Amino acid sequence: MQLETYISDLLYRYDCVTVPGLGAFLTNRVSAKVHEITHTFYPPKKVLSFNEQLQNNDGLLANYIAEVEKIPYSTATEKIAKQVKSIKSYLVEGETIQFQNIGELILNTDGKIIFDPSTHINYLTDSFGLSHFTSSDINREVYKEEVEAIEEKAPIAFTPEKRSNLNLLKYAAAAVVVLGLSGFLGASYYNNSIESHNQLAQEQANEQLDAKVQEATFVISNPLPAATLSLEKKQTGNYHIVAGAFRIEANSDKKVKQLRDNGFKARKIGVNRYGLHEVVYGSFETRAEAQQELYNIRKEHNRDAWLLIKKLD
Incomplete structure (x- = not known):
């Protein structure tokens, strides 16, 4: 083995x-x-x-x-x-x-x-x-250090013409920023306007639908008697206490009936990858609840019961 x-x-x-x-x-x-x-x-x-x-x-x-x-x-x-x-x-x-x-x-x-x-x-x-x-290293060039090294060897003297060019570049950069912000704010305003319009149209459509429903008259000549349904709450949770697995589905159905007659919320949870129909005593939301119930079942009912952790579809 x-x-x-x-x-x-x-x-x-x-x-x-x-x-x-x-x-x-x-x-x-x-x-x-x-x-x-x-x-x-x-x-x-x-x-x-x-x-x-x-x-x-x-x-x-x-x-x-x-x-x-x-x-x-x-x-x-x-x-x-x-x-x-x-x-x-x-x-x-x-x-x-x-x-x-x-x-x-x-x-x-x-x-x-x-x-x-x-x-x-x-x-x-x-x-x-x-x-x-x-990932390979990213080598970033440190331009400031390069400029300082160049200035030590050959200092750079800025003429008034060059400084004016620098000022123009500053103004151009500022203009680009302003235009970008204007475009962003304009797009935001446009999107918000569209959203407000859609919401208003939806509310108007809902009001018209409510008005039509209120105007309609329904007449039922032979009303059906009231029916009372008793629905069993669906079990949820990923912690299941397994009672057994059966190759013949009819045997798993008998096991479910037997356990339910004994007071358990037994059910089938499907077929495992070995083709066996799994039957559980019940399913639980938390591991603590499942462990406590498993302890009681092993003590009073079936010492071979075990805990399965599985998310069901």
């Missing part, structure tokens, strides 16, 4: 991927930046880190392996535990464990796992297709 492949897949979608018994791989978003010396532009990215203290099984990795390999959840859990045991034995022997596209793990003298992240892949999907690039 290529454990690093599954971890790498999940890092694109989640900020934390826990490997039970080993630790958790975490991602932290970093903004775009420019290197001041090399003038290299770097796009936004996710920076990887590792926390050995987070070892409890949250079900994310095991459920993903179970879906991909089409095996039971318990079998996936056993396979993870077996590979973690092998990784730890190699670490104790002083070997370096390399997870492709993720990083390297090694044991220090204190018996703690040290993580050296890989920089080959950017797990931030918003930056897909972006790469770093280097």
Whole structure:
């Protein structure tokens, strides 16, 4: 089992991927930046880190392996535990464990796992297709320094004729500025006039339409009886507690009915990329609400439930 492949897949979608018994791989978003010396532009990215203290099984990795390999959840859990045991034995022997596209793990003298992240892949999907690039330096000519250097060698004497030319240039420049401002103000006035005209015309059209509606008389000879509709509020939010995924849609419908009979706001959220119909206990706006409900469901109803973070269309 290529454990690093599954971890790498999940890092694109989640900020934390826990490997039970080993630790958790975490991602932290970093903004775009420019290197001041090399003038290299770097796009936004996710920076990887590792926390050995987070070892409890949250079900994310095991459920993903179970879906991909089409095996039971318990079998996936056993396979993870077996590979973690092998990784730890190699670490104790002083070997370096390399997870492709993720990083390297090694044991220090204190018996703690040290993580050296890989920089080959950017797990931030918003930056897909972006790469770093280097911009060449911009050399600006400092005319003032050049003039001072020339004057030191050969001072420049301005005659009255040249000074008058300079004055003419100043006046010409001032005239250009005035004309530019006049044109800008004139264009602004014109645009504002058009906008006011359009608004007035729209208001007049609305008044005429209101007058026609008020003059019209509607007679309904056989009015229909009043109907009372009870509409269920549509669930929103990107945090979903998954109850299961089914290849046969009829089975997913049965699961939804079963959960609703038990008081849950269950529903189907579509077909995942493996062709399975996903059923959730409910959807939540915030991660805190979803985590609290997940804790209750695992405690009282289904210990294999897990949290899916997904934006639905």
